[in-house]
Amino acid sequence: SLHLHTYHLYSTMVKNSKRKSSDDDSGAIVSDNDSSHIGSSNTKNTAPALRSVNEEVETADNLQCEDPFEDVYEEDDASYEDVYESSGDEDDEYMEAMTEGDTSAAAAAAATTTITKEEPKLPPPINTNDGELQPAQIKTWNPFMGNTTGEQLEMDETAYKMHHALTPEWPSLTLDIVPDAHLGENRTRFPHTVTMAVGTQADKRGKNKLSVLRMSDLCRIPGSGREKTEKELDDEMLGDAWKHENDDDSDSSSSDEEGEEEELDPVLENYSFPHSGGGINRIRVCPHNPSVVGVWGENGEVSLYDIGGAIDMLDRSSLSSNARKNDGNLAMNKEVRKMRKDPFFVYSGHSTEGYAIDWSRVTPGRLATADCDGNIHIWNATHPVTPNDIVAKYGNKSQSSPWSNSSFQVEPMYAAHGDNLDNPSVEDLQWSPTEATVLASAECGGYVRIYDIRCPGKAMISNKIHSGGADVNVISWNKLVGNLLATGGDDGSFSVFDLRNFQTSDASIPPKPLARFHSHRTPITSLEWHPTDESMIAVSDDNGTYVYDLSIEEDDPENNMNEEEAAVEGVIPPQLLFVHSGSDMTKEVHWHPQIPSCIATTSLS
Helix, strand or coil, rough: CCCCCCCCEEEEECCCCEEECHHHCCCCCCCCCCCCCHHHHHHHHCHHHHCCCCCCCCCCCCCCCCCCCCCEEECCCCCHHHHCCCCCCCHHHHHHHHHHCCCHHHHHHHHHHHHHCCCCCCCCCCCCCCCCCCCCCCCCCHHCCCCCCCCCCCCCHCCCCCCCCCCCCCCCCCECCCCCCCCCCCCCCEEEEEEEECCCCCCCCCCCEEEEEEEEEEEEECCCCCCCCCHHHHHHHHHHCCCCCCCHHHHHHHHHCCCCCCCCCCCCEEEEEEECCCCCEEEEECCCCCEEEEEEEHHHHCCEEHHHHHHHHHHHHHHHHCCCCCCCHHHCCCCCCCCCCCCCCEEECCCCCCCEECCCCCCCEEEHHHHHHHHEEEEEEECCHHHHHHHHHHHHCCCCCCCCCCEEEEEEEEECCCCCCCCCCCCEEEEECCCCCEEEEECCCEEEEEEEEEEEECCCCCEEEECCCCCCCEEEEEECCCCCCEEEEEECCCCECCCCCCCCCCHHHHEEEECEECCCCCCEEEECCCCCCEEEEEEEEECCCEEEEECCCCCHHHHHCCCHHCCCCEEEEECEEEEEEEECCCEEECCCCCCCCEEEEEECC
């Protein structure tokens, strides 16, 4: 908060007493109680009989008259005692001279007093400790330090356009967005509809499941969609005591704007698929066909599910609610694919469980999986993958599905190798957004490797980006700028590398990143580039979710943080735009590919 204090320093301005005087009485001392005056000459008042004979006698031609006009004086604004703090000596000299009749000495004493005491009297110092209540201490909250006080955080609704939360039956380590085929791209108009695939971590193996959630009628937070009025901006700056001239007009206009959108209650629908392989480590939706979902299980198996029937049922429900006023038969006549509860493909070729799984965005149906033993396997579809290609080959058969246990061929491509044999776990995989055969891996020990599947058995580029050996937990390949790769480490740092300069001549020297941030104090659990903005990235750690804009720089180049300052934990970088806190153990964050400003997260809480 900005507190504006205005202090007024008051000083008493003294006006010297004056009167209109002539040349012969310029040195007179004025008495406010008498209109007469004492002249400055040595002439004394004597009786007429004692006057000298030489004195001029008053005649009709030489009349001696008194001044008919009284002397004019200006009143003092303050008394003598209020203005001057006399030590007493000057007053004693003045009174003594007046008692003895020595007016010259009295005038000199008064003049001395006026000259020496002309400084104005200052007000007493302000006592800042007045009152019973001490001023509240303002504390700066650092999002990277976590909630150290144990106080309950309150959400600032002005920072959000939309915020919705739900608590499922079991916690989830992973989720992914299911793109919508009917609502279009770059959606900004409310209410929104979001479909997600979520995997559970239940207390018993048989209770785990893959759930498809459809959340519809997601409205904005009331008042967040309009520009703030002049009154609201003044209120933020000056406080509630500020009275704006057009209070009534601004209130009525804002209420009219808020009334343009109807507030709806959010609707949640879901279909679940049992997962017998225990807890679900990671989920990824196929970008070329959202009906296919890959699941990494804690039992070491990778399963593929066909959720097309569930999506058709959810679409039918949405069409039914939206078309009742128009044509209800449209929803009832929508073809629904046969729903299959069990996975259509299960692969058990990995030696142990893993977390790394990613679909290629260049080649439809190409999948990469990796386990904790450092093995990377490449999957390729044996038949068309995209919905249009499937219809073109098999026809529009609503009751049948082309997916079966022969739909994919899996080939072990890479095993643990190099200097990381003690802890070769591959934590994450990312296919290149532009090259069909190139992928990157994040591995324990601080390694990032670049592979080309045309050269099996070895990595094309291998670099240890963390000299201290901290694990690289997650990576994200920029879909708009193909040479940018972001990494998140177990030491709380995340970096951005230019792959054109990723290869170094000396393998012992790690490549220099374009940017590296050390502000996070807990491990980076997820990061993802924005789908339409090349410089924005969402990052999560155990304490929250953060949005960075890497195109922002300090206005003053002299204030830019150097590498030593940037390496200090807890320093808030200027690129940090948004923080969402209050969740415990945030595990995954994703941008919605069709709603540019929408982020979905999952956490233990």
